[in-house]
Each structure stands twice: as structure tokens, then as C-alpha cells.
Amino acid sequence: MRILLVASAFNSLTQRVHAELRDQGHTVEVHLAGDDEALRAAVRRCAPELVIAPMLKSALPRDVWSSVTCLIVHPGPPGDRGPSSLDWAIHEGASDWGVTVLQADEVMDAGPVWASAPCVLPPVAKSDLYRNEVSDAAVEAVLRAVDRVASGAYTPRPQCGPGWTAPDHTRPYLRQEARRIDWARDDTDTVLRKLRAADSQPGVLDDLLGAEWFLHGGHPERELRGRPGEPLATRAGALCRATRDGAVWIPELRRRRRPDGPATFKLPAVTALGGALPRLPELPAPLMPAEDDPVWSDIRYREDGPVGLLRFAFPGGAMSTGHCRRLLDAYRFALTRPTSVLVLGGGRDFFSNGIHLNVIEAAADPAAESWANINAMDDLVEAVLTTTDRLVVAALGGNAAAGGVMLALAADEVWCRHGVVLNPHYRLMGLYGSEYWTYTLPRRVGEARARRLTDQALPMTAAAARRTGLVDRVLPCTPREFGREAARLARLSAASPTVQGRIAAKKAAREADERTRPLADHRAEELAVMHRQFFTPGAPYHALRAAFVRKLPAPSATD
Incomplete structure (x- = not known):
């Protein structure tokens, strides 16, 4: 089908729906909502058979939804209505929830239902739930609804009238x-x-x-x-x-x-x-706490027999200079431990999205902070690439983008939960990129595909990444199960009689690659371009960064 996605932002759910529909063979275009006339023009140009709104903050015009079937993804179970559904569910401590795909109508969230899917709400942050349990349910419901529309034989169920038992529960905006x-x-x-x-x-x-x-x-x-x-x-x-x-x-x-x-x-x-903060004690958490210690930390290491598990969780997946340096210290500690397999990641939310644009934007000298941040990322990636005494697995329970994808590719194997979305590119931020991507990406997917991935700048599902060779294994499990499943598979790898042979082969391959072209050459080439983009005042990166962190419309990125 020809499908037009209409969304208030190309957020994580919109990206995932876009990628999942493409995987199903549909032709998909995206239009960012905000101007009704521009939307009407997009509908005329695209001539879609179906419009889907994965995340929409305003109503569609009547002449649009009356001329083509328009499906709205609502983050609540059937009968639930209102703009703050998921917020209210978490605020009130709900443990079971759902997602509904309904048809646009006169009344917001009140149209007939094409599909719905349940989900659980573990006690984690809304953004984490939205990218995981809610996203899984949304994709399940969207794909079912698309199949029903395509069949031409399904009649959506009204949210009122005979045979409908769900309560009508309209809640206000959560102020x-x-x-x-x-x-x-x-x-x-x-x-x-x-x-x-x-x-x-x-x-x-x-x-x-x-x-x-x-x-x-x-x-x-x-x-x-x-x-x-x-x-x-x-x-x-x-x-x-x-x-x-x-x-x-x-x-x-x-x-x-x-x-x-x-x-x-x-x-x-x-x-x-900043300076408004009074003198307070800095209380670092132990890197390797006891198994039952509930202490909160954004970096944590533990061992499971011959397997080391180095987990990290930074808000929004953004990694500042400080984050990178602390994670590198933790990684170096992990390398001192007697393990044969080291799992990097394994958490349920973002793996990494690369450098921390908000911290850079707030810096007294954003160009200098950009430079410090990318070099700190490069130091971390280099440490992973040059680990030759054990196998390293990057375990992605959540999404990754830009330098975060390249951090994962530095590992020997990349494992993803099935709901993960990858954005292996930098172009939309006006950057060439570093993190040794000119070495790691082509060696996995080839030069031609590496160019396409970085130039097209489109999100990929984990399944699509597996088909291209970007990912080695896709784990069909829930967000809550992913860490345990990754650890289980790592134990099997460590117990394999071939593990020492694989480590030896890895070391030999790294030495051969180094003789062909040293890693330092890749880094120098990448950073030469990045230095110009960081330190040229009129480079697109600066305007794109400023718009991104303030959630403003982005100017066009140019190379």
C-alpha cells in the first residue's frame, strides 16, 4: 500500500512504524504536521491509500479524514481518551495498559477501532515505556490494522453501541x-x-x-x-x-x-x-555493587561466571564528555577481570545516541566541547576495537543512533532486541561522523551499502539490520527479559569449546587490519572533517544542533 505517515515529530514511535511498514513492503512517506494546507498538499502529491498518525498533537482536517482512511495511534486501551493517557496511567500506578488504532472522526480519539493490543507498565519512566512496551503494542496494532484495511473485508468496531463493553473514559490534559x-x-x-x-x-x-x-x-x-x-x-x-x-x-x-x-x-x-548549587557531597556508587544492592548508578558492572556485564544508562542515550570518560574507566576495569566474554550494554532503554548535544549547546564554547566530546567517544570506541583478549558483545535492548550505533559496531557481535530502531548515520545533524565508522561500517556491510546507509539517513528495524549484516542476532523477547536473555546467551558463548579459537582469530584479524591501515589513520581522517564542521561558525551543524535541543523546526542539513 501507499501509506502517508503524519506526525507532530519524527519521534521514536514514528520512526519504528515507518521502518516496520517498509519491512512489510509498503511504500511509506512522512509528513510533519502543523500546517493544514501543507498536509492537504502532501495528500494530493502522495495520493495515499491510507494515512497513519503514530504521534499527533492536533486534529486532522475534516476534508482529509473524510477523503482517505486515517488511522490514529492512541497510547491507551479501547475506550480511553484524552491527550495525556499514558501520563495518567503512570501517575495513577496502572500496571496493565494498551494501545488502540482508531479511525479519525469528528471527536478526538472517539472513532471506530481497527485494532488494539495490550501491554504491561512496569515501574519505569514514561519515555522508556513509550519506546518499549508501548511501542511493541503500537506496532502490533498498526500492522494488524493495515492488514485489515488492505483486505477490504473488515469493518471497524464503533466505540459505543451494541456489543461494545469498554468504558468511555475521557480524561483531561494532565496539568x-x-x-x-x-x-x-x-x-x-x-x-x-x-x-x-x-x-x-x-x-x-x-x-x-x-x-x-x-x-x-x-x-x-x-x-x-x-x-x-x-x-x-x-x-x-x-x-x-x-x-x-x-x-x-x-x-x-x-x-x-x-x-x-x-x-x-x-x-x-x-x-x-551551576553556581546556584550549594556545596554537597559527591557520592559515587560502587561500580560493582552486591547483587541485591538497590543503589542507583548509571554505570554498573557484574559478573556471571566467565561473563562480564557492563551496563550503562544515560538519559536520552546522550553521552557527554564526562559520560564517555567514566564509561571508559569502567570498561578498562572490566578488562582487568578474568572473563572470556564481555557484554557491553544489556539495559532495556537507549543503548547510545552518541555525543551529548544539549551539554554542547550549553557550553561556553560549543565548538571546543564538541571536539572534547567526540574525542572522548573515539577513545571509548578505540578501547573496544583494540580488545583482543576476550569476545565483546554489544547488547542493544533499546534504540541507538549515530555514534551510538558505531560504538556497538566496535564489538565483535551486535545483539538487538527485536523492537530496536537503529539510525546508523550523522547527516541529519550536518556531521560527517567519527567513532571509527569508516572502518567498522564497511567491514560489516560493504562500502556501497555503508554509503547508502549514511546518505539515506533512514531508521532501520533490528530485523532489517540483521539482513544487511549490521546486526548479528535479534532477540525476540520483551524489554524486561532482554538483559537476562543476553546474559544467558553470553554464558553459552563463553562455555563453547570454540571461544578461545575465536579470540585468537579475532586478535590475528585485528593485527592484519592494523598492518593494512592503522586505526589512527581512520580517526585522523574522520576528525579532520569533524574539526572543520565544529569550528566553522557557519557550518550547518551549529544551527541544526541549536534547533534540535530546543525542539524547533530544523533548517536543512547540507554536507
Whole structure:
């Protein structure tokens, strides 16, 4: 079918639906909503057989949905309506949820239902759920709905009338008044639900150190205590604040926008507060805590027999200079351990999206910070590439893009959960890219395909990446199962009688490649281009970065 995707942003779900539909053989175009006349023109140009809106913040015009079947993806079960469905579900502590694909009609979210799929809601942040359990359910429902439309033999079910038993539950937009944390009265679990329901947008508006900030993300702290709302400590850029019965770690803050002021954006809490932050203890978490230790940390290492498991989880998958250096330190520690297989990743959300554009944008000298960040990424990737005494597996439970994909490709094997979306390119940010991609990408997919992947700049499903050779294994499991399954498979690899032979062959291949062309040559070539893009004031990267972090329309990227 010819399908037009209409979305308010080309976000993670829109990318996944786009890639999944292409995998099914459909012809898919994307139109970003916002201008009804432009949408009408897109419909005339594309002449779609079907319009699908994976993420839409405004209603479609009547003349569009009355002329072509338009399907809306609603992140709630049948009968649920309103613009904050998933937020309300997390806010109220729901454990079971769903996604509904319904037909656009006069009343928002009230059209007949083409398909729906259930999903569970484990106690994690909204953005994590949206990219994982909700995304899985959405794709299941969308593909079923598309098949039903294509068949021409299915009649969608109305959301009212005979035979329909789901309750009509229309809820309002979840405003900041309801999200507000009462630090003196709310217990830690309540605070965490409020924080998770607002992640990554819109955040929870709060008064902090004499200013108004949006709080983004939250993790429990079970040991520290203090006066409710009081800042207690810092860890890896996050701020710990006391609740009435415990404390929470808040990784990111966003300053409330002043009237007529510029758009603000999220930053690591310590970076955002800057000089306003009082003197607090920095309490690093142990890299290798006890198995039952609930301490929160964004980097953690453990061992399972001959397998090392190095997990990391950075907000939004963005890796600042500091993140890269700390992860490199942890990686070097892992290399001192007596293991034969090292699993890098294995978490349920983002693997990595490369350099931290928000931190760069906020820096006094963005060009210099860009340079420091890409070199820190390159140092980390180089360490993975030059590991020759054990097998390294990159385990992607969540999405990856740009330098994050190239970090994964530095490993000997790349394993992905089936719902992962990969964006192995840099062009949309006006960058050539580094992280040794000119070495790792062609050796996996060939020179011609490497050029196509980086030039076309399209998202890929894990299955498509497996077919191209970008990925070695796709794991058909739930987000919650992925870490355990990756560890199980790593144990099987470590127990294989061929593992030492594979390690020896890997070492020989690395030495042969180094003689043919040293890794340093790839790095120097890539960074020569990146240096020009970073330090040329009029380079497209700067305008594209500024628009991206502020969620503004992007100017066109040029090479």
C-alpha cells in the first residue's frame, strides 16, 4: 500500500512504524504536521491509500479524514481518551495498559477501532515505556490494522453501541497542578510516579534553590535522609533530594522559560544548576555493587561466571564528555577481570545516541566541547576495537543512533532486541561522523551499502539490520527479559569449546587490519572533517544542533 505517515515529530514511535511498514513492503512517506494546507498538499502529491498518525498533537482536517482512511495511534486501551493517557496511567500506578488504532472522526480519539493490543507498565519512566512496551503494542496494532484495511473485508468496531463493553473514559490534559510534588506529604513512591509520568516531557515544575525548574527523571535512594525537598548529594551529574520517607535522584533539570525568553532545554542537574548549587557531597556508587544492592548508578558492572556485564544508562542515550570518560574507566576495569566474554550494554532503554548535544549547546564554547566530546567517544570506541583478549558483545535492548550505533559496531557481535530502531548515520545533524565508522561500517556491510546507509539517513528495524549484516542476532523477547536473555546467551558463548579459537582469530584479524591501515589513520581522517564542521561558525551543524535541543523546526542539513 501507499501509506502517508503524519506526525507532530519524527519521534521514536514514528520512526519504528515507518521502518516496520517498509519491512512489510509498503511504500511509506512522512509528513510533519502543523500546517493544514501543507498536509492537504502532501495528500494530493502522495495520493495515499491510507494515512497513519503514530504521534499527533492536533486534529486532522475534516476534508482529509473524510477523503482517505486515517488511522490514529492512541497510547491507551479501547475506550480511553484524552491527550495525556499514558501520563495518567503512570501517575495513577496502572500496571496493565494498551494501545488502540482508531479511525479519525469528528471527536478526538472517539472513532471506530481497527485494532488494539495490550501491554504491561512496569515501574519505569514514561519515555522508556513509550519506546518499549508501548511501542511493541503500537506496532502490533498498526500492522494488524493495515492488514485489515488492505483486505477490504473488515469493518471497524464503533466505540459505543451494541456489543461494545469498554468504558468511555475521557480524561483531561494532565496539568502541572496535578503533577506538583508535595515534598512534605508525598512518600517516595508517589514522588517517583509523578516524576516518571512526566519524563521526558513535560517534566514536573518545582521550586528549587530559589528558581523554577522542570524536574526530569527519578530514581529511588534508600539510605540518605533529610528535610523533605532538601538537596542532599550529587552523583554523576544527578541531584539527590529528600522525600518525607527517603530520597530520590533527579538526573536532569530544565529551567522554566521566561516570558518572551528563549526556549530552554534539559541538562544534567549539576550542570543546569551551576553556581546556584550549594556545596554537597559527591557520592559515587560502587561500580560493582552486591547483587541485591538497590543503589542507583548509571554505570554498573557484574559478573556471571566467565561473563562480564557492563551496563550503562544515560538519559536520552546522550553521552557527554564526562559520560564517555567514566564509561571508559569502567570498561578498562572490566578488562582487568578474568572473563572470556564481555557484554557491553544489556539495559532495556537507549543503548547510545552518541555525543551529548544539549551539554554542547550549553557550553561556553560549543565548538571546543564538541571536539572534547567526540574525542572522548573515539577513545571509548578505540578501547573496544583494540580488545583482543576476550569476545565483546554489544547488547542493544533499546534504540541507538549515530555514534551510538558505531560504538556497538566496535564489538565483535551486535545483539538487538527485536523492537530496536537503529539510525546508523550523522547527516541529519550536518556531521560527517567519527567513532571509527569508516572502518567498522564497511567491514560489516560493504562500502556501497555503508554509503547508502549514511546518505539515506533512514531508521532501520533490528530485523532489517540483521539482513544487511549490521546486526548479528535479534532477540525476540520483551524489554524486561532482554538483559537476562543476553546474559544467558553470553554464558553459552563463553562455555563453547570454540571461544578461545575465536579470540585468537579475532586478535590475528585485528593485527592484519592494523598492518593494512592503522586505526589512527581512520580517526585522523574522520576528525579532520569533524574539526572543520565544529569550528566553522557557519557550518550547518551549529544551527541544526541549536534547533534540535530546543525542539524547533530544523533548517536543512547540507554536507
